[in-house]
Amino acid sequence: xxxxxxxxxxxxxxxxxxxxxxxxxxxxxxxxxxxxxxxxxxxxxxxxxxxxxxxxxxxxxxxxxxxxxxxxxxxxxxxxxxxxxxxxxxxxxxxxxxxxxxxxxxxxxxxxxxxxxxxxxxxxxxxxxxxxxxxxxxxxxxxxxxxxxxxxxxxxxxxxxxxxxxxxxxxxxxxxxxxxxxxxxxxxxxxxxxxxxxxxxxxxxxxxxxxxxxxxxxxxxxxxxxxxxxxxxxxxxxxxxxxxxxxxxxxxxxxxxxxxxxxxxx
Numbered sequence: 001x002x003x004x005x006x007x008x009x010x011x012x013x014x015x016x017x018x019x020x021x022x023x024x025x026x027x028x029x030x031x032x033x034x035x036x037x038x039x040x041x042x043x044x045x046x047x048x049x050x051x052x053x054x055x056x057x058x059x060x061x062x063x064x065x066x067x068x069x070x071x072x073x074x075x076x077x078x079x080x081x082x083x084x085x086x087x088x089x090x091x092x093x094x095x096x097x098x099x100x101x102x103x104x105x106x107x108x109x110x111x112x113x114x115x116x117x118x119x120x121x122x123x124x125x126x127x128x129x130x131x132x133x134x135x136x137x138x139x140x141x142x143x144x145x146x147x148x149x150x151x152x153x154x155x156x157x158x159x160x161x162x163x164x165x166x167x168x169x170x171x172x173x174x175x176x177x178x179x180x181x182x183x184x185x186x187x188x189x190x191x192x193x194x195x196x197x198x199x200x201x202x203x204x205x206x207x208x209x210x211x212x213x214x215x216x217x218x219x220x221x222x223x224x225x226x227x228x229x230x231x232x233x234x235x236x237x238x239x240x241x242x243x244x245x246x247x248x249x250x251x252x253x254x255x256x257x258x259x260x261x262x263x264x265x266x
Contacts, residue, residue, distance in 0.1 A: 056093065057097055057100060058100065059075075060075060060093050060097045061097050061101060061104075064097060064101070064118045064121055064122065065101075065110070065118055067117065067121075069121075072121060072125070076129070079093070086132040087129075090130070090163055090166070090255065091163075091254060094122060094125060094159075094163065095163060095255065097122065098122055098159045099234055101118050101122075102234075119158075119159060122159055123158075126162050127162070127166070130165075130170070133166060133167065144172055144173055144174040145197070145262075145266050146173070146174045146193070146194065146196050146197075147174070147196065147262060148176050148177070148186065148189060148197070148198050148199065149161045149164060149168075149178070149199045149201065150179050150182075150186050150189075150198070151179055151200070151201050151203070152179075152200055152202065152210070153179070153185070153210065153214065158180060160201050160203075160234075160255070161177065161199075161201050163255050164199060164201070164232060167255050167258060171259035171260075173262070176193075185217075186198060186200075186218055187214070187218050187220070187222075188221070190218055190223065190227060191221040193223065194223045194224050195222065195223070195224055195227055196224060196227065196228065196262075196265055196266060197227065197228040197229075197262045198222075198227060198228070198229050198230070199231075199232060199258065200229065200230070200248070201233040202232070202234075202235040202242065203234055203235060204235055205235045205239050205242075211246045212247050215229050215246055215248060216247065227265070228262065228264070229247075229249050229250075230248070230249065230251065230252065230261060230262055231243055231246075231248045231250070231251040231252075232251065232252055232253065232255070232258060236251055236253045237253060249265070250262075250264065
């Protein structure tokens with residue numbers, strides 16, 4: 001997590017059009033309590049003390065690509081019985097699995113249909129486990145702060161955004177989306193509604209100059225003169241100095257920490 005010295009304080013209205021949380025593909029869904037009912041009882045000490053390794057991630061990828069919903073549900077349920085919490089599963093298994101699928105696609109080990117179907121199944125798991133992340137109390141009586149999540153022009157990192165959205169919602173934020181779920185550009189969206197934080201999911205390391213220009217337009221047109229710009233996404237792993245390079249305010253490579261980082265702008 002990196003942060004520049006920037007804090008903001010503001011209140012604002014709520015008109016304007018934003019894309020809400022997107023509907024998921026029409027695939028098999030788990031009952032909302034499925035995983036909870038099989039998780040460890042309260043007070044049980046987790047037997048899992050080491051971080052999930054690449055072998056476990058590849059196993060998950062194999063199950064995802066097997067297109068057997070029963071086997072997928074069983075894999076997730078076994079992980080939870082072993083003591084892996086919902087947030088750990090999302091960050092330490094689902095996110096790396098998505099990156100592995102991306103590498104397989106780039107190296108022609110799977111086709112577009114495979115990627116589309118696997119992404120839909122991952123989105124289902126994100127939503128099912130996201131609903132089990134403990135919710136926090138609202139940060140103030142003045143309503144929930146607003147975060148707008150989007151990908152810069154030419155980049156599509158939808159799964160990562162959906163995952164981060166679950167953690168923001170659990171932290172009592174109001175979440176809305178820009179591209180690729182909403183056709184209007186982010187600078188236009190922030191000009192029609194007061195937004196506390198814009199979260200940009202960066203999947204490509206190229207195009208820093210274009211990203212810097214987009215952030216400038218966001219600040220220039222934003223109804224909130226002190227809007228925070230938070231970066232996330234896989235590109236930060238290979239380019240940790242991207243925050244300063246593009247004029248953003250902060251970054252978080254861990255979806256669980258993004259809401260905590262974003263609080264600095266309230």
